[in-house]
Amino acid sequence: MSRLTRRQFGLILGASTATLALPAYLRAQEKPKVVVIGGGAGGATAAKYLAKDSNGALDVTLIEENDEFTTCFFSNLYLGDFRDWDSITHSYDELVSRYGIKKVTDRATAIDREAKTVSLGDGSTVPYDRLVVSPGIDIIYDSVPGYSEAAAEIAPHAWKAGPQTRLLKEKLDALEEGQNIVMLAPPNPYRCPPGPYERVSMMAHVLKEKGLTGSKIFVIDPKESFSKQALFQEGWEKHYPGMVEWYGPDVHGGVVGVDVEAGTVETDLDTFEGTLLNIVPAQRAGTIAIDAGLAGENGFCPIDAASMRSTMDEAVFVIGDASIAGDMPKSGFSANSQAKVAALHIRADLTQSQTFPARYSNTCWSLIETDDGIKVGANYEPKDGKITSIEGFVSQSGEDAELRKSTYEESIGWYEGIVADMFT
Amino acid sequence: MKLSSLKNLAKGSGAATAALFCIVMTPVPALADEEAARLLEAEHQVTRILSTAGDPAFGAYLGGECATCHQQSGSGSGIPPITGLPADYTVQALVEYRLGIRTNEVMQLMAKRLADEEIAALAAYFAQEEAQ
Numbered sequence: 392m393s394r395l396t397r398r399q400f401g402l403i404l405g406a407s408t409a410t411l412a413l414p415a416y417l418r419a420q421e422k423p424k425v426v427v428i429g430g431g432a433g434g435a436t437a438a439k440y441l442a443k444d445s446n447g448a449l450d451v452t453l454i455e456e457n458d459e460f461t462t463c464f465f466s467n468l469y470l471g472d473f474r475d476w477d478s479i480t481h482s483y484d485e486l487v488s489r490y491g492i493k494k495v496t497d498r499a500t501a502i503d504r505e506a507k508t509v510s511l512g513d514g515s516t517v518p519y520d521r522l523v524v525s526p527g528i529d530i531i532y533d534s535v536p537g538y539s540e541a542a543a544e545i546a547p548h549a550w551k552a553g554p555q556t557r558l559l560k561e562k563l564d565a566l567e568e569g570q571n572i573v574m575l576a577p578p579n580p581y582r583c584p585p586g587p588y589e590r591v592s593m594m595a596h597v598l599k600e601k602g603l604t605g606s607k608i609f610v611i612d613p614k615e616s617f618s619k620q621a622l623f624q625e626g627w628e629k630h631y632p633g634m635v636e637w638y639g640p641d642v643h644g645g646v647v648g649v650d651v652e653a654g655t656v657e658t659d660l661d662t663f664e665g666t667l668l669n670i671v672p673a674q675r676a677g678t679i680a681i682d683a684g685l686a687g688e689n690g691f692c693p694i695d696a697a698s699m700r701s702t703m704d705e706a707v708f709v710i711g712d713a714s715i716a717g718d719m720p721k722s723g724f725s726a727n728s729q730a731k732v733a734a735l736h737i738r739a740d741l742t743q744s745q746t747f748p749a750r751y752s753n754t755c756w757s758l759i760e761t762d763d764g765i766k767v768g769a770n771y772e773p774k775d776g777k778i779t780s781i782e783g784f785v786s787q788s789g790e791d792a793e794l795r796k797s798t799y800e801e802s803i804g805w806y807e808g809i810v811a812d813m814f815t
Numbered sequence: 816m817k818l819s820s821l822k823n824l825a826k827g828s829g830a831a832t833a834a835l836f837c838i839v840m841t842p843v844p845a846l847a848d849e850e851a852a853r854l855l856e857a858e859h860q861v862t863r864i865l866s867t868a869g870d871p872a873f874g875a876y877l878g879g880e881c882a883t884c885h886q887q888s889g890s891g892s893g894i895p896p897i898t899g900l901p902a903d904y905t906v907q908a909l910v911e912y913r914l915g916i917r918t919n920e921v922m923q924l925m926a927k928r929l930a931d932e933e934i935a936a937l938a939a940y941f942a943q944e945e946a947q
């Protein structure tokens with residue numbers, strides 16, 4: 392059926408009056424089916440654009456285990472008391488009521504690529520002609536010796552927005568003067584390259600606001616350098632003097648392990664103690680993608696740079712954090728951008744609509760302190776077999792306060808824009 | 816910014832023309848020459864693009880990229896709405912970003928890779944879109 396063009400399909404339908412006499416719910420089932428796994432930055436955008444731009448020609452099902460979606464983006468601002476929880480949590484209702492998307496609130500447990508079906512937690516299966524896989528990341532707990540899913544209840548990673556984020560916030564708010572935070576930053580590749588350092592800034596902001604300037608944040612990093620490093624370090628010096636100490640591997644010599652009960656992160660150099668540990672381990676594509684055999688050896692999924700189509704299966708598109716998107720960072724902005732390219736190609740596959748050359752873009756804004764926003768961005772195109780950065784920019788050190796304030800205001804506009812683009 | 820004030824702005828002769836007029840009246844050597852040349856170039860490009868008919872369907876595809884930040888509902892703070900803007904305003908703005916006359920880095924990046932026909936297509940698309 393997916394081999395038929397829409398016109399051929401229409402002709403066949405038209406030729407048989409018996410088919411036309413079918414009840415509406417049966418006829419609806421004859422539309423090409425697209426299933427989207429994951430209702431985050433990639434999946435929600437893909438579902439919306441598929442439904443919106445096909446004007447009802449596609450049957451779009453969104454499988455997402457949660458009722459509502461809390462964005463990781465701006466979750467650091469929630470930690471810093473710049474946003475409340477409700478303002479970063481969004482409903483799927485409009486995707487259903489406005490675009491006719493079927494939202495299935497359940498966990499996708501398996502993909503049968505042979506039969507082209509997705510199995511759900513309740514035991515049922517959903518068939519597809521095309522599948523979008525956007526499950527985000529999963530945490531590799533044992534990449535940090537001593538860490539585990541259970542340990543995360545004491546020392547949260549908070550790298551998926553939800554109960555983990557709230558737990559980190561509670562622990563942050565409970566700190567008293569002189570009590571320290573140790574953050575173990577993740578190795579590459581991980582979602583949101585500036586994310587750990589924006590988080591350090593927001594935690595330092597909370598400490599400073601409460602007058603806890605005798606408390607320190609130690610950042611133990613497996614990486615030699617990080618995104619917007621000069622800008623963050625300049626900001627920490629300026630706003631939080633003496634409160635943030637960052638250690639790269641040339642200083643700490645390597646991470647030996649963590650003991651969440653004792654509140655310690657042991658490195659070759661020294662053992663760092665904190666009342667609050669924020670452990671962010673290594674990451675890989677969401678389990679469903681790996682179990683379906685869509686990932687390569689590094690735990691992420693190879694795609695065709697021109698379409699986001701899986702190189703493992705032409706009926707599957709992998710977008711967002713789970714994909715290997717060349718030079719693009721794993722961000723909400725990137726996932727949203729990739730979703731639109733995937734939707735375009737899926738519509739072309741199933742409804743013969745026109746395709747245009749893929750274009751991608753990304754900008755990551757970060758907040759260092761009140762009204763002190765910075766950003767880094769680039770645009771990308773398929774080139775030399777991967778998504779390649781064409782041109783980019785980054786905020787400069789020593790920019791004036793007015794520019795930093797307008798950068799922050801722009802980030803608020805971006806947030807409102809992207810969540811509207813995903814959910815309304 | 817309200818859409819209505821943007822529209823009023825758009826009805827004027829364009830910032831570039833006004834600025835060009837000032838510079839022609841009071842010439843300052845070197846820098847001003849460069850600036851004047853850029854503004855003149857902007858005027859040429861705007862005229863050239865406005866003389867072609869943009870394809871709104873192509874614009875709808877390209878506009879997906881804009882929708883990440885610019886809300887289609889026509890509301891917004893921090894990032895101005897663009898839905899429903901008159902075509903000549905969109906063309907003028909994108910040309911000015913493309914030439915670096917307008918300074919926002921994100922918009923410069925977006926505009927620099929737009930060919931004339933893409934600017935025309937975007938302008939045609941946003942002009943016909945209604946804020947929802």
Ligand SMILES: Cc1cc2nc3c(=O)[nH]c(=O)nc-3n(C[C@H](O)[C@H](O)[C@H](O)COP(=O)(O)OP(=O)(O)OC[C@H]3O[C@@H](n4cnc5c(N)ncnc54)[C@H](O)[C@@H]3O)c2cc1C
Nearest residue numbers: 429431432433456463464499526527583711712722723724
């Ligand atoms: C602290 C932090 C700050 C960040 N800040 C920014 C920022 O400022 N800007 C930015 O652009 N990005 C930011 N990011 C990154 C951004 O959140 C991610 O890159 C983005 O969400 C990726 O989108 P995605 O669709 O791949 O995954 P997600 O948005 O994580 O969505 C995946 C969804 O799939 C669901 N799911 C997974 N598996 C299944 C299954 N088997 N069945 C059913 N449902 C499933 C999950 O519940 C989830 O809702 C930040 C991330 C963090 C952690």
